[in-house]
Amino acid sequence: MGNRDNTSVKIFEYFLRLLRRLTPRHYLVRYFTISPYHYIIILLVLFLACSPALYIPTQEVAEKTGIPLESLKQGRQLYVDHCGSCHMLYLPNQFTVTKWKNEMEAMRLKITFNEQEKQLMLGYLLAGK
Ligand code: HEC
Numbered sequence: 099m100g101n102r103d104n105t106s107v108k109i110f111e112y113f114l115r116l117l118r119r120l121t122p123r124h125y126l127v128r129y130f131t132i133s134p135y136h137y138i139i140i141l142l143v144l145f146l147a148c149s150p151a152l153y154i155p156t157q158e159v160a161e162k163t164g165i166p167l168e169s170l171k172q173g174r175q176l177y178v179d180h181c182g183s184c185h186m187l188y189l190p191n192q193f194t195v196t197k198w199k200n201e202m203e204a205m206r207l208k209i210t211f212n213e214q215e216k217q218l219m220l221g222y223l224l225a226g227k
Contacts, residue, residue: 152178152187153226163225173222176215184208190226198223 153159155170163170181187193201202220211219 150189152189155222155225159225163221165221165225169218170222170225173218173220176211177219177222180209180211180215180219181205190223195224195227 152174155167155174157167159165160167160170178187190198198220202216206216
């Protein structure tokens with residue numbers, strides 16, 4: 099019995115030593131250890147870098163499409179406010195013009211917006227194609 103205890107202690111000590119060797123004092127671990135705080139920042143930067151942004155209306159787009167810049171901006175705001183709560187904010191290029199028009203109509207079953215708001219959102223989305 100005393101013998102078995104001895105063995106358990108030895109195994110325990112072996113693991114302790116192993117653990118100690120793997121603590122940040124070990125040079126390999128020390129050089130590759132980052133604090134949780136930095137880890138979160140790195141994840142955030144990666145996330146922001148990977149998600150393509152919804153375009154911001156410019157004078158150039160306004161002139162190209164003949165839609166007033168103010169309307170495009172309103173359309174973007176409405177779209178961001180109304181459409182991102184259930185699914186991601188789809189990008190203009192993700193769907194065809196027809197699909198956008200159909201889906202916008204279909205979304206009426208899910209949220210309410212009036213005809214003018216619909217035209218502003220569609221104007222913004224289709225101008226971004
Ligand atoms: C209440 C939740 C909700 C809101 C708010 C909402 N949607 Fe949706 N949307 C859905 C669901 C659920 C689906 C998928 C199933 C379906 O089509 O019914 C969907 C599907 C879509 C699709 C098709 C996606 C695909 O891959 O085919 C588009 C485009 C879309 N929505 C655009 C919009 C726009 C634009 C708005 C704002 C006017 C909006 N959604 C607001 C719930 C919502």
